[in-house]
Amino acid sequence: MRADIATSTVDGNAAAGMLWDVFGADVTALIGVCGGCGAAAPMAEAIVELDETAAIVRCRGCTHTLITVLRDEHGARVVIGALRELMRV
Ligand SMILES: [Zn+2]
Numbered sequence: 001m002r003a004d005i006a007t008s009t010v011d012g013n014a015a016a017g018m019l020w021d022v023f024g025a026d027v028t029a030l031i032g033v034c035g036g037c038g039a040a041a042p043m044a045e046a047i048v049e050l051d052e053t054a055a056i057v058r059c060r061g062c063t064h065t066l067i068t069v070l071r072d073e074h075g076a077r078v079v080i081g082a083l084r085e086l087m088r089v
Contacts, residue, residue, distance in 0.1 A: 036064035
């Protein structure tokens, strides 16, 4: 385990750039519905654990991982976790 990798816990706004790389749009204003606890909240309000290669987006209600955004030399991709719905309201 490398101790020199800094992981910071921030909110969904901090993942906006990485999400933009995948979706080509700002999804932080969308409402995400958690499949773990059913909470519906703007993606901007989710808990994000961020390091230089990944952003783990967690539900603020139950801490289930909603999505994981990965960025490497091939680009960016999203691994869907407990996210059940994304809604534009
Ligand atoms: Zn939840």
